[in-house]
Amino acid sequence: MKIPESILKQVEKPGRYTGGEWGEVIKDPESVDVRFAFCFPDTYEIGMSNLGIRILYNILNEREDVWCERGYAPWADMEEKLREHNLPLCSIESGTPLSEFDFVGFSLQYELCYTNMLNMLDLGGIELESAKRANDAPIVVCGGPCTYNSEPFADFADICLIGEGEDELPELMDIYKKHKAMGFDRAAFLREVSHHQSMYVPSLYDVEYNEDGTIKSFTPKFPNVPAKVQKRIVKDMDKAPFPKNLVMPFIQTVQDRIVLEVYRGCIRGCRFCQAGMVYRPVREKTPEVLNEQAKILADATGYSEISLSSLSISDYSCIEKLTDELLSWTDDRKISLNLPSLRVDSFTKELMDKISTIRTGGITFAPEAGTQRLRDVINKNVEKADLLRACRVAFEGGKTQVKLYFMQGLPTETDEDLEGINELAESVIDEFYATPGRPKKSPQVTLSTACFIPKPFTPFQWEAQCDLEELQRKQKYLMGKVMNRKIKYNYHDAKVSRIEAIFARGDRKLCRVLLEAAKRGIRLDGWEEFFDYDKWMEVFADLGIDPAFYANREFGEEEILPWDNIDIGVTKAFLLRERHKAYEEKTTPNCRLQCSGCGANKLGGERSCCPKA
Amino acid sequence: MLPESVNAVKTDIKVRVKFSKTGSLKFISHLDLNRTMQSAFLRSKLPVWYSEGFNPHPRVAFTPPLSVGVSSLTEFMDFKMVEEVEPETIVERLNASFPAGLRASLCYAPKAHFRDIKWSLYEIKFELSGKAPENIEEKTKAALSADEIFIEKYSKKGEPKVVNIAQGIRFCSSSLDGNVFTVNVKLSCDEMAFVNPKYIAEVLEKAMPECFAGAENEVCRMEVYLADGETLFS
Numbered sequence: 015m016k017i018p019e020s021i022l023k024q025v026e027k028p029g030r031y032t033g034g035e036w037g038e039v040i041k042d043p044e045s046v047d048v049r050f051a052f053c054f055p056d057t058y059e060i061g062m063s064n065l066g067i068r069i070l071y072n073i074l075n076e077r078e079d080v081w082c083e084r085g086y087a088p089w090a091d092m093e094e095k096l097r098e099h100n101l102p103l104c105s106i107e108s109g110t111p112l113s114e115f116d117f118v119g120f121s122l123q124y125e126l127c128y129t130n131m132l133n134m135l136d137l138g139g140i141e142l143e144s145a146k147r148a149n150d151a152p153i154v155v156c157g158g159p160c161t162y163n164s165e166p167f168a169d170f171a172d173i174c175l176i177g178e179g180e181d182e183l184p185e186l187m188d189i190y191k192k193h194k195a196m197g198f199d200r201a202a203f204l205r206e207v208s209h210h211q212s213m214y215v216p217s218l219y220d221v222e223y224n225e226d227g228t229i230k231s232f233t234p235k236f237p238n239v240p241a242k243v244q245k246r247i248v249k250d251m252d253k254a255p256f257p258k259n260l261v262m263p264f265i266q267t268v269q270d271r272i273v274l275e276v277y278r279g280c281i282r283g284c285r286f287c288q289a290g291m292v293y294r295p296v297r298e299k300t301p302e303v304l305n306e307q308a309k310i311l312a313d314a315t316g317y318s319e320i321s322l323s324s325l326s327i328s329d330y331s332c333i334e335k336l337t338d339e340l341l342s343w344t345d346d347r348k349i350s351l352n353l354p355s356l357r358v359d360s361f362t363k364e365l366m367d368k369i370s371t372i373r374t375g376g377i378t379f380a381p382e383a384g385t386q387r388l389r390d391v392i393n394k395n396v397e398k399a400d401l402l403r404a405c406r407v408a409f410e411g412g413k414t415q416v417k418l419y420f421m422q423g424l425p426t427e428t429d430e431d432l433e434g435i436n437e438l439a440e441s442v443i444d445e446f447y448a449t450p451g452r453p454k455k456s457p458q459v460t461l462s463t464a465c466f467i468p469k470p471f472t473p474f475q476w477e478a479q480c481d482l483e484e485l486q487r488k489q490k491y492l493m494g495k496v497m498n499r500k501i502k503y504n505y506h507d508a509k510v511s512r513i514e515a516i517f518a519r520g521d522r523k524l525c526r527v528l529l530e531a532a533k534r535g536i537r538l539d540g541w542e543e544f545f546d547y548d549k550w551m552e553v554f555a556d557l558g559i560d561p562a563f564y565a566n567r568e569f570g571e572e573e574i575l576p577w578d579n580i581d582i583g584v585t586k587a588f589l590l591r592e593r594h595k596a597y598e599e600k601t602t603p604n605c606r607l608q609c610s611g612c613g614a615n616k617l618g619g620e621r622s623c624c625p626k627a
Numbered sequence: 628m629l630p631e632s633v634n635a636v637k638t639d640i641k642v643r644v645k646f647s648k649t650g651s652l653k654f655i656s657h658l659d660l661n662r663t664m665q666s667a668f669l670r671s672k673l674p675v676w677y678s679e680g681f682n683p684h685p686r687v688a689f690t691p692p693l694s695v696g697v698s699s700l701t702e703f704m705d706f707k708m709v710e711e712v713e714p715e716t717i718v719e720r721l722n723a724s725f726p727a728g729l730r731a732s733l734c735y736a737p738k739a740h741f742r743d744i745k746w747s748l749y750e751i752k753f754e755l756s757g758k759a760p761e762n763i764e765e766k767t768k769a770a771l772s773a774d775e776i777f778i779e780k781y782s783k784k785g786e787p788k789v790v791n792i793a794q795g796i797r798f799c800s801s802s803l804d805g806n807v808f809t810v811n812v813k814l815s816c817d818e819m820a821f822v823n824p825k826y827i828a829e830v831l832e833k834a835m836p837e838c839f840a841g842a843e844n845e846v847c848r849m850e851v852y853l854a855d856g857e858t859l860f861s
C-alpha cells in the first residue's frame with residue numbers, strides 16, 4: 015500500500031517516499047522466490063548517496079528469483095503521520111509493509127543509526143528482538159562496517175554479514191531458497207547460515223561476564239557453530255559483480271555523483287583508522303576495468319561528476335593511467351573528474367592540473383595531528399614539509415583555500431600537540447605569502463577537528479576516549495590559540511563522539527540500552543535537531559549501565575573484547591604490536607614499502623601488495 | 628553567469644518539447660525536475676548545447692511550475708542543440724532516458740513565449756466524503772462562476788489577507804460518477820492573478836461541506852492557453 019497522497023502533500027520533501035525514479039526495479043511479486051527489503055537506517059537522501067548500496071540493490075535484482083526493494087527512515091513529520099494513521103512503514107517500490115518481506119536488510123554505516131534501525135523495525139511491524147520473531151517473520155540481516163562489532167545490536171539481528179556483501183548476499187539468498195522449498199524452519203535455517211563463512215548468527219552464542227562487567231567467555235551454543243566468524247572479501251576486485259543500471263534519486267542527495275571505487279583497503283595503517291584495517295588486504299581494480307565501469311555508470315546515471323574514491327586515492331598504483339583514460343572521454347560528455355582524499359606527498363602539479371581544469375574550490379588535506387611526534391604516534395606518515403610543499407603547489411595553481419582535518423583527544427596528546435595544529439595553520443598562511451605568483455585574494459585555512467573515537471580492530475582499540483569535559487576543554491584550548499583571522503576553526507560536537515565511542519566498543523549489554531532508547535523515541539541521532547545527549551544519559555542512568563565503562567575505560571590487553579569472535583584477517587598480535595610502537599613513537603612503513611605481517615594476507619586477494627600466505 | 632564564448636554554439640538550434648509529468652513526478656519540485664532533466668539529457672546522449680565554464684550545464688526553460696502534488700499532461704521545456712536531430716528521434720531518445728512519470732510527446736521549433744501562457748485547464752477529481760446533493764453540478768457551477776469568490780491567502784510574512792479570485796476562475800464543466808466528482812476549470816496562471824487549484828477545493832467545501840469536507844482530490848493540468856483563455860499555447 016502506497017502512502018496516501020493526502021499525507022504526501024503534508025510532509026517535507028515528499029520525493030523521499032514516492033519512488034518511481036529512473037532505474038527503480040519493479041517486478042511481479044508472484045514471479046520471485048525471495049522478497050528482500052534493503053533498508054537504510056537514515057533518511058532517503060543519505061541512503062541514496064551511498065553508491066555501494068545502490069550497486070548491491072542491482073546485484074540482487076539482476077537475479078530473476080529475487081526482488082529487492084528499498085526502505086528508508088522516515089523524517090519526523092512522516093513518522094508522526096504514519097503513527098497517527100496507524101500505517102506501517104513500507105518499501106518504496108511496491109508499498110509493501112516491511113513485515114511482509116522474507117528479508118529485511120539494514121546497512122549499518124555508523125553507530126548513530128542503530129536507533130533508526132529499531133524505529134524502522136517498529137514502524138514496519140516487526141518484533142525488535144530476534145528471539146521474539148515468529149517462524150514466518152522477516153529475517154533481519156545486518157551488514158556494513160558496523161557489523162565488525164555487532165554486539166550492541168546482537169539481540170535485534172538474526173544474521174550479521176561480516177565483510178564485503180557482493181558474494182555474501184546472493185549466497186544467503188540461495189540458502190534461504192533451499193530452506194523455503196523444504197518448509198521453512200527458522201531455527202534450522204539460522205543454524206545452516208552460521209556454517210557459512212562470514213555469516214554471524216548472534217543468537218547461537220552465549221556470553222558470560224566477569225564481576226567487573228568484562229567478558230568472561232563467549233561460546234557457541236552448538237558444537238558445529240564456529241567459535242570465530244571469518245570476514246569475507248572479494249578476492250578479485252575486477253571480477254566483483256557490477257550492475258548495468260543504477261537507481262537515480264529525483265531529489266538532491268548528499269553525493270550526486272558517480273563514486274568509483276578504485277581499490278579496497280589501504281596500504282597505510284593509521285593507528286586510529288578502522289577502515290584501514292578491516293578492508294585489508296589492499297585489492298586494486300585495473301584501470302581498464304575501472305574505465306569500463308565508469309562508462310557504464312555514466313551511461314546509466316547521467317551524473318555529471320565522477321569522484322574517484324578509496325581510502326587514499328593517490329596510493330593507487332595506476333592513478334596516472336586511470337585519470338588519463340577517464341579524461342579522454344569525460345570532457346566530451348561534460349563530466350568532471352574529482353579526486354578526494356589526496357595525500358599531501360602525492361599532491362603534484364600534474365595531478366592538480368588534471369583536476370583543476372574542471373573543478374574549482376578549495377583543497378583538503380588530513381594531517382590528523384599537529385606535531386610530528388603525535389603524527390608518528392598515530393602512524394600518519396606525513397611531514398610538515400610535505401604539507402607545505404603541497405600547499406605551495408596549490409597556491410601556485412591559483413588556490414587560496416585550504417581545509418585541514420585533525421583529530422583531537424588522540425592517545426598521548428598534550429596541549430603542545432593542540433598548539434601544533436594552530437602552528438601548522440599559521441605555517442600554511444606563511445607559505446602562501448612566500449609563494450611567488452600566488453593569487454591576489456587573501457588565503458584562508460579552515461581547521462576542522464573530530465574527536466578521537468577508539469574503534470574495534472585498530473591498534474587504538476584498547477584506548478580510552480578522553481572524558482567529555484576534557485574533550486570540550488581541548489576544543490576551547492585550541493579555540494583560544496587561533497588568533498589569526500585567516501584561520502577558521504570548526505569542531506565536532508564532543509557529545510556525539512562520546513555516544514559513538516560507547517557503541518563502537520559496546521557489548522551485548524548495550525542491547526538493553528538501545529531497546530530502551532527506542533522506546534523513549536530516540537532516533538535520527540545523526541541530525542543535530544534530534545540528537546539529545548541528556549536523553550541518552552538518562553537511559554544509561556535508569557538502566558544502571560555506566561557509559562564510561564565503554565567510552566572512557568582503557569580496555570585490558572588480556573581482556574576478551576566484544577569483537578574477538580570476529581576474524582578480520584589482521585591479528586590481535588599485530589594490533590598490539592602497533593599499539594606498543596605508538597607509545598614508542600615509532601612508525602610502521604606502508605604495505606608497499608614493506609610487509610609488517612598483519613596477517614591479512616591469509617585471506618588472499620588479487621593485485622594486493624601482500625606476500626603470498 | 629559566465630559569458631558564452633563565440634564558438635561554443637556551432638549551430639543555434641532551439642527546441643521545444645512537450646511532455647507529461649505524472650505519478651511520483653507530481654511530488655517533485657521544480658528544482659528537482661530540472662536536475663532530473665539534466666541527468667536524462669546525459670543519458671540520452673543527445674547533442675544538447677552546454678554552457679561553457681567549470682560546471683557546464685544545458686540551459687533549460689520550463690513552463691510555469693506546478694504546485695507540489697499536481698500532475699500535468701501539458702508541460703513544455705525549451706533547450707538548445709548543437710546539431711540537427713529529427714524531432715521524432717529527440718522524443719524517442721528522451722523517453723528512453725526518462726523515469727516512468729515523464730513522457731515526451733512532441734518536439735518542434737518554439738514559436739510562442741512561455742510568458743504568453745496565461746491560463747491552465749485543470750481536471751480536479753474529488754473523492755466525495757459524503758452524499759452528493761441532487762444539484763451538485765449546478766451548485767458547483769454557481770460557486771465557481773460567482774462574481775465574488777473570496778479566499779484567505781497568506782502573504783510572504785504569513786499574514787492572512789482576504790482576496791477575490793473570481794477573475795481568475797473560468798468554470799468549464801463537471802460530472803458525477805458514483806462518489807467521484809470531476810471538475811474541469813480554467814485558472815489564471817498570470818503572475819498577478821495566479822489561482823492555485825487548491826482554492827477550488829476550499830470554495831467547494833464552503834459551498835457543500837456535506838460532501839467536500841475532507842474529500843481527497845487529485846489535480847491534473849490538462850492544457851495551457853494564451854491570454855484569451857481559448858487559444859491553445861504551442
Ligand code: SF4
Pocket residue numbers: 294295296605606608609610611612613614615623624625
Ligand atoms: S599482510 Fe603485510 S602487506 Fe598485507 S596488509 Fe598486512 S602488513 Fe600489509
